[in-house]
Amino acid sequence: xxxxxxxxxxxxxxxxxxxxxxxxWTIVGKPNxxxxxxxxxxxxxxxxxxxxxxxxxxxxxxSPDPGPVEIDTEVLRVGRTASQVRVRxxxxxxxxxxxxxxxxxxxxxxxxxxxxxxxxxxxxxxxAGERLAPVSPDGRRVAIMDQVELRLDPECSGxxxxxxxxxxxxxxxxxxxxxxxxxxxxxxxxxDALPPATFEVESAGWVPTLELTVYVRxxxxxxxxxxxxxxxxxxxxxxxxxxxxxxxTGRLVAQATQLAAIRLG
Amino acid sequence: xxxxxxxxxxxxxxxxxxxxxxxxWTIVGKPNxxxxxxxxxxxxxxxxxxxxxxxxxxxxxxSPDPGPVEIDTEVLRVGRTASQVRVRxxxxxxxxxxxxxxxxxxxxxxxxxxxxxxxxxxxxxxxAGERLAPVSPDGRRVAIMDQVELRLDPECSGxxxxxxxxxxxxxxxxxxxxxxxxxxxxxxxxxDALPPATFEVESAGWVPTLELTVYVRxxxxxxxxxxxxxxxxxxxxxxxxxxxxxxxTGRLVAQATQLAAIRLG
Numbered sequence: 001x002x003x004x005x006x007x008x009x010x011x012x013x014x015x016x017x018x019x020x021x022x023x024x025w026t027i028v029g030k031p032n033x034x035x036x037x038x039x040x041x042x043x044x045x046x047x048x049x050x051x052x053x054x055x056x057x058x059x060x061x062x063s064p065d066p067g068p069v070e071i072d073t074e075v076l077r078v079g080r081t082a083s084q085v086r087v088r089x090x091x092x093x094x095x096x097x098x099x100x101x102x103x104x105x106x107x108x109x110x111x112x113x114x115x116x117x118x119x120x121x122x123x124x125x126x127x128a129g130e131r132l133a134p135v136s137p138d139g140r141r142v143a144i145m146d147q148v149e150l151r152l153d154p155e156c157s158g159x160x161x162x163x164x165x166x167x168x169x170x171x172x173x174x175x176x177x178x179x180x181x182x183x184x185x186x187x188x189x190x191x192d193a194l195p196p197a198t199f200e201v202e203s204a205g206w207v208p209t210l211e212l213t214v215y216v217r218x219x220x221x222x223x224x225x226x227x228x229x230x231x232x233x234x235x236x237x238x239x240x241x242x243x244x245x246x247x248x249t250g251r252l253v254a255q256a257t258q259l260a261a262i263r264l265g
Numbered sequence: 266x267x268x269x270x271x272x273x274x275x276x277x278x279x280x281x282x283x284x285x286x287x288x289x290w291t292i293v294g295k296p297n298x299x300x301x302x303x304x305x306x307x308x309x310x311x312x313x314x315x316x317x318x319x320x321x322x323x324x325x326x327x328s329p330d331p332g333p334v335e336i337d338t339e340v341l342r343v344g345r346t347a348s349q350v351r352v353r354x355x356x357x358x359x360x361x362x363x364x365x366x367x368x369x370x371x372x373x374x375x376x377x378x379x380x381x382x383x384x385x386x387x388x389x390x391x392x393a394g395e396r397l398a399p400v401s402p403d404g405r406r407v408a409i410m411d412q413v414e415l416r417l418d419p420e421c422s423g424x425x426x427x428x429x430x431x432x433x434x435x436x437x438x439x440x441x442x443x444x445x446x447x448x449x450x451x452x453x454x455x456x457d458a459l460p461p462a463t464f465e466v467e468s469a470g471w472v473p474t475l476e477l478t479v480y481v482r483x484x485x486x487x488x489x490x491x492x493x494x495x496x497x498x499x500x501x502x503x504x505x506x507x508x509x510x511x512x513x514t515g516r517l518v519a520q521a522t523q524l525a526a527i528r529l530g
Contacts, residue, residue: 054503055476055524057322059349059365061342076363077326082475084324086351086363098341098351100324100363102475102524107501113530114466114499116433168381201379210347210367211320213478215524217500232509233517234379235482236372238319240520242507244497252498255505257522259320259367259480265378 006176006186007038009046015073017043019089023066024147028140030063033209033258034192035144036089036097039071041214042185044085044101047073052184054082054104057213061098064091081105106184106219118250119226122153126173126224126248129154132195137203148193149175149224159199168201168231170194175224182225182253184216190225190245191256197231197241198262207239207260214256220247225254234264271441271451272303274311280338282308284354288331289412293405295328298474298523299457300409301354301362304336307450309350309366312338317449319347319369322478326363329356346370371449371484383515384491387418391438391489391513394419397460402427402468413458414440414489424464433466433496435459440489447490447518449481455490455510456521462496462506463527472504472525479521485512490519499529 009017019039021031041053069091076084081104088098132152134145137159152172158165174193176182182190191214196207226246231239239262245254274282284304286296306318334356341349346369353363397417399410402424417437423430439458441447447455456479461472491511496504504527510519 055324057324057365057476057478059320059322059341059367061349076324076360084326084363095341098349098365100322100365100476102324110501112498112500114433116495116497168379211322211365211478211480213322213476213522215476215503215505215522217498217503217505230381232381232520233377233482235377235517236375238480238482240480240482242522252500255497255522257478257480257507257520 004180005183006180006189007035007042009039009043009071011046015047017071019069019071021064021066021069024143026066027142027144028136028206031066032144032192033060033212034189037099037212038185038189040087040089040097040099041101041188043071043073044087045103045185047075048083048085048103049078050083050103050105052104052106053101053188053216055102055215056099056188058097058099059211060209061095064089064096108219110218115252119228119246122171123155124151124153137199138205147177156200164200164202166201168197170197170200170229172227173224174227181222182220184219187216187245187254188214190227191243191254192258194227194229197229198239202264204262204264207262210259210261212256212258214254216254218251218253220253221249223248234262237262237265269445270448271445271454272300272307274304274308274336276311280312282336284334284336286329286331286334289408291331292407292409293401293471296331297409297457298325298477299454302364302477303450303454305352305354305362305364306366306453308336308338309352310368310450312340313348313350313368314343315348315368315370317369317371318366318453318481320367320480321364321453323362323364324476325474326360329354329361373484375483380517384493384511387436388420389416389418402464403470412442421465429465429467431466433462435462435465435494437492438489439492446487447485449484452481452510452519453479455492456508456519457523459492459494462494463504467529469527469529472527475524475526477521477523479519481519483516483518485518486514488513499527502527502530
């Protein structure tokens with residue numbers, strides 16, 4: 001507790017890390033996939049010539065239990081402006097998550113050159129609206145929601161009162177505990193922080209992430225981030241979710257996409 | 266030449282493959298990133314217990330030259346319905362692309378359970394409209410466009426006459442040469458087959474892919490596929506592009522996202 005960053009890791013040897021999967025950063029006892037990717041991204045950036053994560057892609061083999069994990073990195077290429085690192089998480093010798101990470105260094109004075117426009121302002125501002133309770137629609141404990149502060153736009157969180165919109169879209173504001181700031185590795189968590197957007201389609205129990213890719217586009221201004229998460233298709237018991245993250249000034253700071261398993265169809 | 270599939274590979278030992286990067290599947294002499302990922306996905310699916318690619322994520326280290334490449338696979342986990350494989354491409358011993366692949370087997374009788382709706386019909390049907398010429402906006406040879414048949418919707422291909430729409434969006438129909446069919450590995454190519462959507466913003470020379478993730482959602486019906494490619498943000502000399510692929514019946518068959526380098530901003 002009291003860690004200054006999401007998904008802290010400790011370097012124990014060159015390129016080797018340890019971390020603790022916190023039992024409080026879990027959903028029905030399983031650690032959040034983005035939280036695990038934050039650990040992997042942090043290890044990769046530490047092992048690399050650049051200090052930030054620009055792109056991270058993880059494939060999930062099996063969920064670790066809360067407790068200690070080992071993280072091994074292998075630098076694949078060292079570049080002047082970007083490097084690539086392979087990184088894997090194991091628990092008691094069993095591989096759990098493997099990821100590829102491209103690291104880079106962000107220019108703190110950079111600015112967007114072109115974009116398709118600011119996000120829809122939504123109906124609630126940061127800090128407004130009701131905080132999501134640490135309970136799943138089927139009544140089980142979502143401990144992580146006691147850690148982070150997630151406030152969903154009521155227009156797209158009808159699932160909370162058993163009335164999903166059918167649109168498969170969630171929007172809200174996310175803040176880390178104890179004033180913890182989002183750094184580039186922390187944004188890997190933000191890309192998977194919302195409940196499944198399928199809650200706004202139909203309740204379906206656990207929706208485990210199979211693959212998660214996050215692009216960090218800029219370092220966010222201090223404060224909460226705004227998150228939009230959308231599902232497009234449920235087919236063959238799998239669903240995609242695309243997630244966009246803006247900082248409190250409205251700057252686009254991260255984009256994520258995931259493929260998850262779902263017990264529908 | 267005459268290969269029945271996009272990105273053919275030859276198994277030379279258990280889990281080891283060879284392939285030839287075709288000089289005709291290039292853009293200004295550089296092989297297309299999705300074409301390379303098709304080779305990696307094909308090797309992974311051959312090495313795995315399941316025969317299709319469900320999700321593939323590649324980080325690009327350096328572009329191979331046209332000619333022979335070696336592909337090594339390592340199965341990370343074997344599951345009943347899905348397995349994970351790490352796969353890397355090297356040329357003369359130098360690593361070029363590394364990818365993680367989740368394999369699975371698609372149900373040929375499956376059907377979508379829920380989706381957010383059919384694609385915008387666009388202004389041209391399959392086979393209609395002008396075929397994209399094998400030349401870049403700055404006049405260099407794009408050999409791959411002599412292989413595949415890409416017909417862009419004129420509403421979003423103003424770049425061809427020096428009048429980009431400014432929307433950063435391309436739409437069109439893609440067909441493989443010689444009646445070659447899209448299988449799951451072939452769809453990895455489809456996810457990166459269109460020119461950069463930034464051509465509809467501003468011409469910027471080579472836009473090399475840094476990371477490419479593709480989700481295959483279903484096996485397509487025979488025939489060309491419809492592709493929509495959209496950029497959202499150019500910031501820090503990088504651009505994202507999201508790509509959606511539908512088969513000729515309108516079924517969503519693949520989703521791709523990529524982060525690329527761009528000399529703008």
